[in-house]
Amino acid sequence: MIYIALLVVGMLGAGIAACLLRDLLAAVVAAAAVSLILSGFFYLLQAPDVAMAEAAIGAGLTTAIFVIAIRKTGRHEE
Amino acid sequence: MRAFIGFVALSLIAVGLALALYHIPFGQDRMDVARDYLARSVRDTGAPNVVTGIVVNYRALDTLGEVTVLFSASLGVGMLMTWRSPGGGRPLPGASLIVRRGAGFLFPFILLFGGYIFVHGHLTPGGGFQGGAVIASAFLLLYLGIPGYLLARRPLAAIESLTGITFVAIGIIGLAVGGYFLNNFLPKGSVFSLFSAGVIPILYMVIGLKVGAELAGVVANMIGGGEE
Numbered sequence: 001m002i003y004i005a006l007l008v009v010g011m012l013g014a015g016i017a018a019c020l021l022r023d024l025l026a027a028v029v030a031a032a033a034v035s036l037i038l039s040g041f042f043y044l045l046q047a048p049d050v051a052m053a054e055a056a057i058g059a060g061l062t063t064a065i066f067v068i069a070i071r072k073t074g075r076h077e078e
Numbered sequence: 079m080r081a082f083i084g085f086v087a088l089s090l091i092a093v094g095l096a097l098a099l100y101h102i103p104f105g106q107d108r109m110d111v112a113r114d115y116l117a118r119s120v121r122d123t124g125a126p127n128v129v130t131g132i133v134v135n136y137r138a139l140d141t142l143g144e145v146t147v148l149f150s151a152s153l154g155v156g157m158l159m160t161w162r163s164p165g166g167g168r169p170l171p172g173a174s175l176i177v178r179r180g181a182g183f184l185f186p187f188i189l190l191f192g193g194y195i196f197v198h199g200h201l202t203p204g205g206g207f208q209g210g211a212v213i214a215s216a217f218l219l220l221y222l223g224i225p226g227y228l229l230a231r232r233p234l235a236a237i238e239s240l241t242g243i244t245f246v247a248i249g250i251i252g253l254a255v256g257g258y259f260l261n262n263f264l265p266k267g268s269v270f271s272l273f274s275a276g277v278i279p280i281l282y283m284v285i286g287l288k289v290g291a292e293l294a295g296v297v298a299n300m301i302g303g304g305e306e
Contacts, residue, residue, distance in 0.1 A: 048203035049129045052195070056211035061293055064218050068300040 011037040022077050028066040035059040124266030124275035125200035134278045138260040152292040159299040173223050181223025188216035196286030200275040206282040210289025217294040221301055229298045234291050241288035248277055
């Protein structure tokens with residue numbers, strides 16, 4: 001139970017950080033952390049299919065596509 | 079002022095959602111449809127993975143729509159980002175030896191794992207979408223590891239089109255044989271064996287290849303390299 005509470009707090013913190021960070025690269029990494037913890041939650045809630053999709057797409061490919069987009073534009077939010 | 083209006087609107091939405099969801103007990107099974115699927119799915123579809131039974135058998139038409147949505151998204155990225163962007167974006171810096179060798183070493187294993195996920199989609203968790211995403215991430219690894227890596231466009235486009243056509247063709251064969259679109263017309267075989275559940279493994283292979291080709295194409299378009 002305490003682990004789940006810690007994971008929830010970590011996920012909330014990462015989500016808030018993703019919204020507030022001005023460095024977009026750091027924000028993308030925070031969003032990927034949210035996806036990763038969410039994928040773990042899907043697994044704990046006995047939805048392994050969704051967990052796999054979330055880990056592969058949310059934490060993997062989406063992060064890569066965001067990072068490529070940041071490379072092509074700018075790293076810092078004005 | 080705008081922040082205040084936004085706050086009020088958000089509060090209204092939150093109150094509305096809370097009122098709507100208040101009477102639904104959390105974590106209790108109130109869905110008759112879900113119970114029905116759980117009771118009948120293995121017998122109807124022959125797939126022990128109920129999620130797959132629903133996604134590729136009961137709701138296969140929705141899956142066709144989902145694949146089409148992904149195709150449109152991939153098409154949109156392809157139109158916005160040219161495959162070879164002239165002068166756009168800096169070339170990726172050379173990766174370190176460890177990343178280069180590691181990418182080359184891991185690539186076939188990741189491909190194999192992706193293939194395993196969608197071939198066994200009717201038996202174990204996962205399926206076409208998950209396997210396709212894993213395959214696309216293998217190509218992403220090659221892009222990251224090998225500077226100047228080029229993904230051939232024509233085979234990718236061919237895989238994407240052929241798998242789409244195959245999906246619809248299987249659906250039409252089902253319509254001709256059994257009377258409705260995407261009918262499971264093949265014998266179901268014995269549960270838990272690889273060659274079972276009728277058309278479900280074939281459809282999931284098709285979906286896996288299509289999703290893999292589309293997502294790899296999105297990554298290739300974003301990075302902006304590739305041969306003409």
